[in-house]
């Protein structure tokens with residue numbers, strides 16, 4: 001998916017922020033690794049937000065990383081294949097550079113961007129809500145970049161196949177499977193994205209750990225967002241499995257009514273931290 005709807009990225013900010021609170025232990029780990037790699041804090045540090053979209057994720061990473069790396073100068077670079085999104089991002093993330101590129105070209109593009117080969121532990125790649133829309137080639141390019149520069153990678157909120165609705169409905173599972181199939185179109189990793197990143201890192205002989213950061217949608221507080229989320233999921237599920245249409249629309253009608261008062265939806269995400277430094 002190149003370029004996400006701006007109003008969708010805006011609407012998900014509070015949910016993403018709440019989910020990413022669960023990612024803070026991995027962020028702490030990444031920040032400590034950056035501090036350990038350069039105790040004097042003199043080396044230039046570059047943070048690259050991949051699939052930056054309109055800049056919401058970079059703003060979150062910056063807000064939480066800056067106090068963890070006091071007095072450290074950080075150069076921010078926002079990367080996305082969708083130029084109009086990056087134009088918006090550059091207005092919101094002050095002093096960040098932007099780069100329009102497809103992630104499969106990241107090693108070359110970053111090589112051109114970086115003035116000198118960075119010291120080990122002075123490059124952090126981040127992303128949020130991106131890995132599930134990538135391909136295997138994109139993941140390989142990201143890992144090649146990390147191993148070339150002995151960098152760190154913190155990849156948050158990759159959607160998995162699991163969701164849990166309360167009250168449960170026997171049709172929940174079939175719709176989840178149809179949605180997961182839709183997400184795998186055009187060679188994308190979909191719900192396997194986070195685990196694929198984790199496996200690929202280990203195959204490269206690089207340390208990698210993971211965590212969970214689910215969305216918790218609670219009615220009536222999140223009724224409007226929940227309705228939009230379920231409506232878009234159902235549209236995608238029907239596109240992948242048109243034979244589900246009648247059942248899916250009936251399910252959606254029921255869920256939209258429940259969203260006004262007593263529906264909770266947990267949407268699972270996988271977070272991955274990769275540390276490609278040698279000898280530490």
Ligand SMILES: C[S@@+](CC[C@H](N)C(=O)[O-])C[C@H]1O[C@@H](n2cnc3c(N)ncnc32)[C@H](O)[C@@H]1O
Nearest residue numbers: 002003004051052053056057080081082102103
């Ligand atoms: C769901 S949006 C997330 C945006 C942002 N990270 C956020 O949390 O608000 C996914 C972004 O990844 C970008 N993207 C998807 N595949 C890409 C690829 N192969 N190369 C570069 N950007 C890509 C899309 O253009 C989109 O802006």
